Amino acid sequence: MNKNLLSENDITQIFDSNLLHEPIEISNISNKGRLVELMKKMISIRFVENKISDNVADGTVKCPAHLGVGQEAIAVGLAEHLCKDDRVFGTHRGHAPYLAMGGGIYELFAEVLGKEDGCSKGMGGSQHLFFNKNGYYFSVPIVSGTVPIAVGAALAAKMDNKNGVSICFFGDGAMEEGTVQESLNFAKSHNLPVVFVCENNFFASHMHILERQPNQSVARFAEAHSIKNLIVDGNDVVKVSNISKMAIEQARRTNEPFFIEAVTYRWKGHVGHRDDMDVGVMRSKDLGIWKERDPIARLETALIENNIITNVEKESLYNEIGDLINYEWERAKKATFPQLDVLEKLVYFSNKSMR
Amino acid sequence: MNNKITYAKGILTAHQYLLTKYKDVFVIGQGLWSPWYVGQTMANLDKDFGRDRVIDSPVSENAVTGAAIGASIFGYRPIVVHPRLDFMVLASDQIVNEAAKWTHMFGGQTKAAVTIRGIINRGGEQGAQHSQALHSWYAHIPGLKVVMPATANDARDLLISSVLSDDPVLYIDDRWAYDDEEEETEIVEIDLAAQGPKVKRIGSDITLIGAGYSAFQCLHVADVLKKEGISVEVIDLRVINPIKHAVMIESVKKTGRVLAVDGGWSNCGLASEILAGVVEAINPNQLKSKPQRLTLTDAPAPTSKVLEEIYYTTEEQIISRVKNILKNL
Ligand SMILES: Cc1ncc(C[n+]2csc(CCOP(=O)(O)OP(=O)(O)O)c2C)c(N)n1
Ligand SMILES: [Mg+2]
Numbered sequence: 032m033n034k035n036l037l038s039e040n041d042i043t044q045i046f047d048s049n050l051l052h053e054p055i056e057i058s059n060i061s062n063k064g065r066l067v068e069l070m071k072k073m074i075s076i077r078f079v080e081n082k083i084s085d086n087v088a089d090g091t092v093k094c095p096a097h098l099g100v101g102q103e104a105i106a107v108g109l110a111e112h113l114c115k116d117d118r119v120f121g122t123h124r125g126h127a128p129y130l131a132m133g134g135g136i137y138e139l140f141a142e143v144l145g146k147e148d149g150c151s152k153g154m155g156g157s158q159h160l161f162f163n164k165n166g167y168y169f170s171v172p173i174v175s176g177t178v179p180i181a182v183g184a185a186l187a188a189k190m191d192n193k194n195g196v197s198i199c200f201f202g203d204g205a206m207e208e209g210t211v212q213e214s215l216n217f218a219k220s221h222n223l224p225v226v227f228v229c230e231n232n233f234f235a236s237h238m239h240i241l242e243r244q245p246n247q248s249v250a251r252f253a254e255a256h257s258i259k260n261l262i263v264d265g266n267d268v269v270k271v272s273n274i275s276k277m278a279i280e281q282a283r284r285t286n287e288p289f290f291i292e293a294v295t296y297r298w299k300g301h302v303g304h305r306d307d308m309d310v311g312v313m314r315s316k317d318l319g320i321w322k323e324r325d326p327i328a329r330l331e332t333a334l335i336e337n338n339i340i341t342n343v344e345k346e347s348l349y350n351e352i353g354d355l356i357n358y359e360w361e362r363a364k365k366a367t368f369p370q371l372d373v374l375e376k377l378v379y380f381s382n383k384s385m386r
Numbered sequence: 387m388n389n390k391i392t393y394a395k396g397i398l399t400a401h402q403y404l405l406t407k408y409k410d411v412f413v414i415g416q417g418l419w420s421p422w423y424v425g426q427t428m429a430n431l432d433k434d435f436g437r438d439r440v441i442d443s444p445v446s447e448n449a450v451t452g453a454a455i456g457a458s459i460f461g462y463r464p465i466v467v468h469p470r471l472d473f474m475v476l477a478s479d480q481i482v483n484e485a486a487k488w489t490h491m492f493g494g495q496t497k498a499a500v501t502i503r504g505i506i507n508r509g510g511e512q513g514a515q516h517s518q519a520l521h522s523w524y525a526h527i528p529g530l531k532v533v534m535p536a537t538a539n540d541a542r543d544l545l546i547s548s549v550l551s552d553d554p555v556l557y558i559d560d561r562w563a564y565d566d567e568e569e570e571t572e573i574v575e576i577d578l579a580a581q582g583p584k585v586k587r588i589g590s591d592i593t594l595i596g597a598g599y600s601a602f603q604c605l606h607v608a609d610v611l612k613k614e615g616i617s618v619e620v621i622d623l624r625v626i627n628p629i630k631h632a633v634m635i636e637s638v639k640k641t642g643r644v645l646a647v648d649g650g651w652s653n654c655g656l657a658s659e660i661l662a663g664v665v666e667a668i669n670p671n672q673l674k675s676k677p678q679r680l681t682l683t684d685a686p687a688p689t690s691k692v693l694e695e696i697y698y699t700t701e702e703q704i705i706s707r708v709k710n711i712l713k714n715l
Contacts, residue, residue: 094511094689145511145690156511156689173472173515174445207444208476235445237420243444301422312420368692378685 045264045294046247052323054333055267063339069111069268070334071348073103073327076130078356083126083143083157084304086360092143094156097124097172100306101266101298104326105230106131108271109198112279116195118167118184120177123158124230124297125170128200134162136356140363153369154377174235175201175208178227182214185225189286196282197225204235206249215256215290224282226275227253227290230265236301237312253290265293266326296321391570393535393563396542397427401465403542403573404549405435408463411549414441414454415467415503423469424505425564451477451502455485455554458500463549471504471520471558485554486529498554501545506560506599506649508687511694517687521598522648522655524556525627531555531578532627536601537586538568540624543576551578560599560649582623582630585637589619592643592708595634595660597623600647600699607704618708626656631663638664642674643711647704652681675711680704 044050057066080100086092099106102124110131113119121128126139134150142149143157151161158172167184171177181199188195205211206229218225229249233240240247253260259281263274271293278289298318299306306318334340340348376382391399404411417423419432419442432440443450447468454464468474474481485498508517525532531553535541541559548555555578586601587608594604601622608618619637623629638644644664646657657679665677680699688694 093691094513095516145692153690154513154688154693156513158515159513159689171515173476176515204445207446209446209448210476236417237422238442238444242442369688369690371692371696374685374688374693374697375683 042248042262045262048296048317048320048324051264051266053329054336055269055329057269057333057337060269063337066269066330066334067340069107069272070327070330071352072107072131073268073330074349075136075352075356076103076107076127077327078352079130079136079139080126082140082356082360084299088304092157094143094145094158095302096143096157097302098299098304099124099127099297101321101325102230102232102295103127104268104271105228105265105293105295106200108268109228109275111272112276113166113198114195115166116188116191116193117198118181118188118195119198119200120181120184121160121168121170121200122174122177122202122205123170123172124202125160125200126157129160129162129168129170132162132168133165134160134168137359137363140360141366144363144366145368146363146366147369148363148366152373154373175205175211177201178205178211178214181225182218182223185218185223185288186221188224194283195224196279197223198228198279199225200228200230202235203229203231203233203240203249204243205229206252207235207243212252212256215252215258215288218288219256219258222286223288224286225288226278226282227258227288229290229292231292231294232297234297234301248292250290250292258288258290260290260292262292262294265295266324266329268326268330296324298322389570390567391538391542393538393541393559393566394426396535396538396540397545397559398429398431399573400542400545401428401431402434404546405431405439408549410461411463411465412439412441413465413467414443414450415469416443416445416473417469418442418467424467425561427559427564428467447473447476448480452480452484455480455498455500458498459496463499463501465501465503465549468502468504470507470516472515472518474502474504475520477502481524481530481554481556482527486527489553490529497552499552501548501555501557503545503557503559506558506562508562508698509694511689511691512687513689514686519649521558521626522650522659525629525656525659526654527627529554530627531625533557533578533625534598535559535624536563536596536598536605536622538566539571540622543574544578544581544624546573547576547578547581550575553578558598562599563602566602578625581625583621583633584624585619585633586622587618587620589617590641591617592645592711593619593621593634593637593641594645594647594704594708595621595623596647597626597656598649600649603699603701603704604647607701607708610701610705611708616708616712623660629659629663631667634660634664635667638668639672642672644677645704645707645711646677646679647699648679648681649699650681651684652679653684655681657681675714678707678711680707
């Protein structure tokens with residue numbers, strides 16, 4: 032591979048699912064409290080998604096829900112470095128970035144249930160999330176749809192001159208859309224402060240990347256557009272955080288785009304709650320190996336081995352987060368549905384005053 | 387033959403027929419190796435005909451569609467599958483700017499014998515980007531034939547005739563119709579150019595006109611209202627571009643009343659075209675009531691179930707509209 036292609040790990044290790052099962056390296060991090068925060072965030076995201084998953088299974092949640100269980104470390108590691116002027120764009124698999132940026136659990140639950148208190152006022156469901164308190168976030172399910180949008184958001188940030196940065200999450204499948212290539216070229220040739228984050232989980236619905244592309248790594252596309260890039264173990268929250276810090280700081284300082292390929296694996300099917308069956312494709316064997324690279328377990332074990340938390344503390348943390356999530360779920364179930372007249376009133380922004 | 391055939395089976399059968407009989411036919415698009423995207427309409431085709439003729443593709447709508455159109459110049463008759471019209475929007479450039487234009491702009495010396503199959507897949511709280519019925523948009527384009535079957539045998543025979551047509555055809559099927567059954571007829575190769583609107587229920591009180599799933603709803607409505615003594619004539623358009631108005635005009639001259647039903651939006655939509663074509667050709671004094679249309683509310687598809695329930699046109703709504711028209715409301 033090209034020598035400009037940096038990597039925190041040996042790239043071959045990252046792509047070998049039999050490796051990197053051990054606890055992550057945390058000895059060089061002085062602020063251990065920060066690591067506990069990262070752990071809490073990841074656990075919380077996983078519990079939220081498992082809650083949604085259970086309710087997809089029993090039919091309570093009807094909207095298509097694309098769960099990112101197993102991929103939590105990427106959004107969580109990156110969100111550490113975001114500021115209020117930053118803008119983040121997600122995909123159909125958008126719960127984790129939303130929650131990592133501080134999006135409310137209650138508002139997410141209400142949204143997937145189609146309730147008025149939802150983060151998109153019950154108008155979007157799981158696939159269309161909106162949040163603009165700590166920075167700006169939205170996600171949509173048209174594959175690649177937000178990639179040029181993020182580039183435009185970076186253009187606006189550059190014009191504002193306030194050091195805002197734009198972040199774009201997308202999948203390995205999105206790399207196959209022409210608009211992504213166009214966006215990379217435009218971002219580089221105009222030097223726009225955008226960090227492209229490709230969550231390479233090897234699949235686009237039922238198709239493995241090697242059935243769709245000649246190479247299982249996507250960083251080559253950034254290389255082709257002369258965009259600095261790194262491949263990272265997406266299931267190591269510390270490594271993701273380190274690389275994100277560098278990428279985001281560079282974009283802030285120099286307006287240079289950056290491309291991160293975060294290698295990961297999703298534990299659930301493409302859409303919905305099942306984890307043994309992926310839109311007709313059985314992945315049971317690989318899935319078992321990838322579960323050994325669990326981003327949460329790898330951090331937890333490291334924290335316990337380094338005597339930063341005890342097993343007892345971990346248990347009580349789990350209970351605390353579990354209770355909170357149950358509480359928010361019950362609350363969301365009781366929330367009201369949107370008024371029927373919003374169907375027509377919310378079509379044009381200039382009409383909103385009619386409300 | 388006294389077998390039943392479903393709409394989904396009709397589409398599957400057409401593929402089997404074409405892939406067996408015509409070596410120049412191949413199928414390409416997303417989800418072709420997975421039952422998930424395209425329901426039972428393509429079950430096992432990859433196994434039966436090989437993955438070099440039934441090709442699942444990268445997430446690259448525009449390139450894949452363009453590639454099929456390109457292959458069509460050199461003797462192939464590809465079918466490109468888009469599991470949702472919403473995703474097909476990304477391929478509009480190749481469909482609208484390329485395939486639809488060549489015959490005209492190259493002086494009739496070349497053609498794009500390609501069939502683009504776009505699926506309408508609505509409901510289930512999927513929302514604004516996964517539910518669009520964009521047939522009217524594409525029917526606006528001269529040079530692009532647009533076919534919308536409403537019933538199982540038509541789903542089969544119109545797909546076959548689309549593929550055998552020398553023009554680019556957008557064939558739009560609707561997942562809501564997949565389980566619809568009818569008595570199976572013999573496969574006949576019909577010339578697409580000769581196809582157009584058909585009277586599928588004969589009646590005298592009012593003419594209902596629609597295409598695809600809307601026509602299918604109208605057929606049910608006619609059967610329901612017949613029991614109440616209301617005689618409804620139903621016209622299934624089948625081909626919406628180029629559109630032929632003659633059958634519609636004759637029917638409305640007879641019944642004096644017309645309701646156009648469409649699963650798209652109203653402004654510049656198929657229902658408007660139906661009414662315009664009829665009204666232009668009829669003396670006002672031949673009409674017993676104002677021509678009307680029933681379409682979606684002009685809003686994107688919502689997700690929340692309470693909004694979804696009021697968004698899509700139901701057979702009950704068609705029935706009550708028919709009754710109002712008969713009361714001259
Ligand atoms: C333009 C477009 N084409 C196809 C789809 C259907 N689709 C939804 S998600 C998906 C796979 C995307 O894969 P990837 O980008 O790797 O994201 P992942 O699902 O792995 O997170 C596809 C093909 C879509 N939503 N939009
Ligand atoms: Mg993927």
